[in-house]
Amino acid sequence: MTSPVDTELSPQYDPAAIERGIYDRWLAAGAFHADARRSARLGGDHVPFTIVIPPPNVTAVLHMGHGLDETVQDVIIRWRRMAGDEALWVPGTDHAGIATQNVIEKQLAAEGRTRFDVGREAFVQRTEEFVRVTGGTILEQLRAIGSSCDWSRTAYTLSPELSRAVREAFVRLYEKGLIYRGHRVIHWCSRCLTSLSDEEAEHEDASGTLYHIRYALVRADGSLDPEAGVTVATTRPETMLGDVAVAVHPEDARYRALIGQRVMLPIAELPIPVIADAYTDPAFGTGVVKITPAHDPNDFEVGLRHALPMPVIMTETGEMRDAPDTAPRRVPDDLVGADRFAARDRIVAALQQRALLVKRETHQHAVRHCYRCHTVVEPRLSDQWFVRMAPLAAPALEAVRRGDVRILPERHHAVYLHWMENIRDWNISRQLWWGHRIPVWYCDACGGAPHVSREDLTRCPTCGGAVRQDDDVLDTWFSSWLWPMTTLGWPDASSRDLRAFYPTDVLVSGPDILFFWIARMIMSGYEFMGARPFHTVYLHGIARDMQGRKMSKSLGNGIDPLDVVRLFGADALRYTVIAGMGMGVDVRLDPDDLEKSFTPGRNFVTKLWNIGRFLLGNIGREPVAPLDALDRGRLTRADAWILERLDAAIAECDTAFGAARPSDGSWTEETRFAGLRLNEYTETARRFVWNELADWYVETSKNRLTPDAPDRDVARAVLVHVFDAALRLLHPVVPFITEALWQRLPIPGRPADAVLATASWPHRGGAFGDAPREFALVQEAVNAIRQLRSDYALPPGKSVEVVIVSRNGVAGADAVRVLEEERAVLARLARATVRAAAEAPREAAAHALLSGGTELVMPLAGLIDLDKECARLTEEMRQLGTQLDALRSRLTNERFTAKAPPHVVEAERAKERDWSQRHTILGDKIASLCGGR
C-alpha cells in the first residue's frame, strides 16, 4: 500500500485514489476500536460514548436513506472520539424476517416454485446463503462512505448469540405473564400468509364504495317480511357471509321493536338476530351494522359481549371458503374458492339481482395494507402470541416525560407520548419461516399447557411424550427491540461490554421507525436492564426527490450512494447531506442530476484540497515551530485575527454540537432540545475555512511566505496551527480528505503513527487584544476599495492610489495609522497604494467611509461621468436621509426609549451617529464634486 504521505498532492482532488488507503490506515491504527477497559464505568479514564447502528436489512443494498443515516452517526461518533470519549459505534445487520422471506419467495417464484415446494429446512438454508452475501455487501458499503464502526463487534439479529438473547427475553416476559396466547382478530396478509402487528398494517386512504344491503325480517313462523327488516351499510360485502347478527344502538327508537327478532342474511340464507349494542353509531349509515366477528376487530368485541358464534369464511390466501367443521355452511358452492375481491363483485351483483342492494355510495376511508407487499390486509380471527404492552410502556413513557430520554426534533416528543399512552398489545407471532422460531413446545400426548423453554425440548417435561415446536417465528422487531443490549452481550450480566457501554448515548434514525423500533427499545431497556437504552433519540429527515417523493426502489427515483462516492467521493456525499439537512428536515436531491445535487460537497472538498496544496507547497520542509513557542509580539494583525476567528469557529461548532450527554442524568428544560445542529456545525466550519482562512488569511500570508520574508517563520507557524485546527474541526464531516491533508501537514511534535481520526478536538486559544479588530478595519478598507474599483470599472491590473483621511479625531487617527502600517496587505488584496493626508483632495471623486471615522478617497478624475455620478450620489443621499429620519423618529419616541432594553437603544444611537456622519460626508462629496451643476 502506498502511504498517502509519500505521494504529492495531485492538482485535481481524486477521492478514489486516496479513500481506500486512508480507510485501511484507520483500521491498521485501530482507530475505531473501543476498549471496554478504558470505560470510566469499569474504572478507566475515558467517558464512554456509544451509538448502535439501526441495523440495515440484510436484503437491502445501501440507498440514500442509509447514506444519510450512517453519515449522521459517523459525524457524531467521530466528534466524540476526537473529544476524548471512548467512542463505540456498533455495526450490524437485521435478518428482516418478512422482507427477506419475500425476496427469496420472489426468487422461487421466478423458478416457478413456492416455499412449500422446497420445504422449510431447505428454504431457511437458501435464505441463509443469500444473507451471507448481501449482509457482507452492505457492511462493505458502509466502509465506502467512511463509517467508523468497530467492526470487531459486528452483530446480526439472527446470530446464535442474539438468538439466545431473543429466547431469553421471550421466556422472561412469558414467566412474568407479559406474553400470552390470544384468540382474536388480527391483521392478516393473504400474500405473505402471516399475521401482522398494528404497526405493520399501514393505513392508506382509498375511495371505496359503501353498499346498503337489505336484510328482510324473519317472521315468527319463519317466513320473510321484505317490507320490514333492516338495511345495513358495509364497504366489504363479501364478509357478510360471516355475519352472525346485526346490531343497532339500544337507544335508537327506529329499531327498538326489532331487537330480539331475526333478519335473513342474504346469499348465505341464514336467519341472524338483531342485537342491541352501544358500539353502533345511530348517526352513521343506516344506524344498523352487520356483525362479522371473525373478520372485524370491533365485531369481534361485539361477538364476545353477546356470545355469538364466530365463523371464518375465508381461507388464509383470501379465498371464500368455510372453515372445516363449520355448521351451518355459509359460503354457497358457486362462491367457494373465489378470490375475496371477485367474490365482492359477485355478491353485489347477486344482491342487485334480488333487489336487495338498496344503494351504493362512494366512501372515502382508510384501508390497511401490508407494509411489505401492500396487499390489502384482511382482519381475521386467529391464535397469536401477544406482548402485554401497558406495563412495559409505563416506565418508557415516564422516562421521556422526565427528560431521561429526549427526542429530537422536539415535535416528535408529543407523537411518542401519544402513542405510548394509547399503546395496544403487540402481536409478535408470524406465520413465516425466516426468523426466530417461537420457543414454545406442545405435547399432544398429555395435552397440557404449552412449554416455554430456553432450551430446545425433545420430549414433554410433564409426560415425557413427543413434543412439537410452535411453527411460527417472532416478529423481526422482537429481536431488534433488544439491539442496544444484545449487541453488548445481554443477557450475560457480567458482559464487559454491557457494563462498559450500556446505556448507550445517541440513537440516530429516521422517524418512520419510531414506533416499530425506538419506542420498543426504550421499553425493553427499562424492562430488562432497568435503565434507558440511550439518552438521545435523533430523528433525521428522509431523502426525497425533486417532486418531494420519498426515494424508493419501486419508484426508481433513488440515488445509489456508491455512485456518488465514485463520482465525487465519500466526503462530497457526506458534506452535501449534512450541510443541507436542518434538524429533522427532509433532504431533497435530484436523482437525474447528481452533478447538481452534490455540487456543494464537491466544490467544498475541492477548495479544501487546493488550500492544502497551496500550504504544503509554500510552507516548505523545515520544521515548524509550535505556536506556543512564538513570541506573541511577533504576531501580525492578520495572525491575531485568524487565531481569534478560529476560536470563534471552535466555539460556534461546540455550541452547534451541544452537550454530548445530560449533565446529571436528565436533560433539563434548557438542554433538552439544544445541540446536534449538524448543519450549523458544518456551515461554521465551511465559513471559517473558506471565507476566513482561504479568502483572507491565506491571501495576506502570501506576502510573508517568500523565502526572504522576515517573518516567514511566524506565518508558517500560524498557518500550520490554524490549518491543523481547521482539519480537526472538519474531520467528522469530511474524514477522508482531512486525514489525507493532515498526514502531510508538518505539525510540530506529532508522532509518526498518529491519525487525525483519533487526534484531539480543538480547543480555544486565548485573548488577542485590539489586533483582530484592527485587521477587521483593514478588511473593511479592502472591501471598500474593491467595490469602488468595480463601480468605476478600473482595469484589474491597474494599481490605484488611495488617500486616507481621518475625520474623527483620535479614533480616526488610529485607523489611519493601522491602514498605513498594513499597506502591504492593501496592496496585495486591493491593488492600492495608500497615503495619509489631512483632508481629501478637491479633485477626488470616490469616497468610502470606514469605521473609526476614517475615509478612503480615490482620485478618479477622467475616469467617470460626473453627471451620472452626481445623480447616483444624490439618490444615495436621499435614501440614507429617509432611513435616518425613520431612525431618529424612533429614537425620539419615548415609549421606545422607555421600554426597549438599554443595549438596543444604545445600538440604535450608535447607528444614528454613524449614519449621520455618512450623511454629512455624502453632502460634502456632492458639494465638492457637483457644486454648480
Added chain:
RNA sequence: GGGCGAAUAGCUCAGCCGGUUAGAGCGCCUGCCUUACACGCAGGAUGUCGGGGGUUCGAAUCCCUCUUCGCCCACCA
C-alpha cells in the same frame, strides 16, 4: 375523524424563546486564467418573509384566522 409540521431570493433551505439595512449554497448578471483552486477570484441583482387580522415602542419571529402542501395517528361499519 384527531394531531403535527411546512409556506422566506429563480431552486434547495438557514434564521423563528421579538431588537442592526433578512442570510447561505446552487443558479443568474458583470469583470477577471491575480504564480492553490474557473469545482475558482472580485463585484452585482433578486425577497409586500403564503393571505388577512391582532399584541407590541418594535413582528419573518408571538397570538387568531384563512389558503395550499406534506406527515403521523385512528375499530364509524
